[in-house]
Amino acid sequence: MVDAVLFELLHTEMVAELWAPDSDLDPGPGGQRTSLQVLEGVGFRVGQALGERLPREMLAFREELDVLKFLCKDLWGAVFQKQMDSLRTNHQGTYILQDSSFPLLVHVGSGLQYLEEAPKFLAFTCGLLRGTLSTLGIKSLVSASVAALPACKFQVVIERS
Amino acid sequence: MSRQANRGTESKKMSSELFTLTYGALVTQLCKDYENDEDVNKQLDKMGYNIGVRLIEDFLARSNVGKCHDFRETADVIAKVAFKMYLGITPSITNWSPAGDEFSLILENNPLVDFVELPDNHSSLIYSNLLCGVLRGALEMVQMAVEAKFVQDTLKGDGVTEIRMRFIRRIEDNLPVGEE
Numbered sequence: 001m002v003d004a005v006l007f008e009l010l011h012t013e014m015v016a017e018l019w020a021p022d023s024d025l026d027p028g029p030g031g032q033r034t035s036l037q038v039l040e041g042v043g044f045r046v047g048q049a050l051g052e053r054l055p056r057e058m059l060a061f062r063e064e065l066d067v068l069k070f071l072c073k074d075l076w077g078a079v080f081q082k083q084m085d086s087l088r089t090n091h092q093g094t095y096i097l098q099d100s101s102f103p104l105l106v107h108v109g110s111g112l113q114y115l116e117e118a119p120k121f122l123a124f125t126c127g128l129l130r131g132t133l134s135t136l137g138i139k140s141l142v143s144a145s146v147a148a149l150p151a152c153k154f155q156v157v158i159e160r161s
Numbered sequence: 162m163s164r165q166a167n168r169g170t171e172s173k174k175m176s177s178e179l180f181t182l183t184y185g186a187l188v189t190q191l192c193k194d195y196e197n198d199e200d201v202n203k204q205l206d207k208m209g210y211n212i213g214v215r216l217i218e219d220f221l222a223r224s225n226v227g228k229c230h231d232f233r234e235t236a237d238v239i240a241k242v243a244f245k246m247y248l249g250i251t252p253s254i255t256n257w258s259p260a261g262d263e264f265s266l267i268l269e270n271n272p273l274v275d276f277v278e279l280p281d282n283h284s285s286l287i288y289s290n291l292l293c294g295v296l297r298g299a300l301e302m303v304q305m306a307v308e309a310k311f312v313q314d315t316l317k318g319d320g321v322t323e324i325r326m327r328f329i330r331r332i333e334d335n336l337p338v339g340e341e
Contacts, residue, residue: 001249002180002272004173005219009212010180010291014187017208018194042186049182081173 004081004103011104015039015120039123040130047131050075054135064158067136068095071156075132079125080104093158097129098151105150118146122154129154172223177249177272184273188288198285205287209294210301217299220246232328233257235305236264239296239326248272252324268322271315279316288316293324304332 019035061067072084076099086098104121108114122144130142139159146152191201224242229235240252244266252266273289287293293309300307306329313323 001174002177003247003249004175005216006212006247007175007180007183009215010183010187013208013212014183016211017187017204018190038190042183042190045186045189046179046182049186050179053178078176079179081175 008104008107011124019120036119036123039120040127043124043127044131047128048135051132051135065089067138071129071132072097093160095156097154097156100151102150102152105152109149111148114149115146118149122152126154129156181272181275185277192283198283202287202290205290206294209291210298213295213298214302216295217302232261240266262328264326266324266326271322274316277316287311301332306330306332
């Protein structure tokens, strides 16, 4: 077992490193998008690998909603030692997952302070969700928004073929 | 950036697997970003250093260990308390130098390398170099300048993983050794 603090610090350092890797260039708007994509991509790979290690019986989901509940309960539990606070859906493939105290934002700040910085602390986790869903056979787009730290919402939109 | 001041003594544990996967994805990304293994090694060391300087605060708050009086005590605390607390393993301490300023940490298993294989074109990569940075950064914050480096690595075919720790000097003033 690894202490959660180590993961949080690793994540913070990963954000710092992959956001603006040792270079003289500040990421401009184009660079900013790329940096978020890189972080999201790292999260995606981890989510995929995590999904591949799930016990087979966990994968016998009957419905899409069961998969989302699994993310909110089991995945969040494994990664953040807590459950998502709420899950809402329009029953047409869009889900809103709400965490009132997202652990990776707690040490960034509170309220409106550092609101601009929030996206980079959410990119990895968005990728993680998207990657796990991908291994479970579901293609999705995952984004996150923050109104006031450390509460945030993850939006999962299932891509129907 | 603000930090939660008081974690209390509660500790949250997570599966090593997730940490291992995240670390692996990070190293993979660094290998893409940097052209050669040496640069990746340096980045891992630097990132580890930054983690170490913060980790020590958490450690001191939660472990209740007193000040170490010599390097032997430091070694014990690192192996038996810190590694156990953060990585769930207890390395053994061996190969003390006659002057008592160098020792080895032997890791029978290293959670960072579970399921990891080094591809042939990365033979110079020190995969777990983050750990060396963490040790260096954490000890610097308690006034010790040390060098930490891997001398054996199961990823490279050695039987065990060995980190050699060398005491350089006590940092007398309160200014850090400095990071470029």
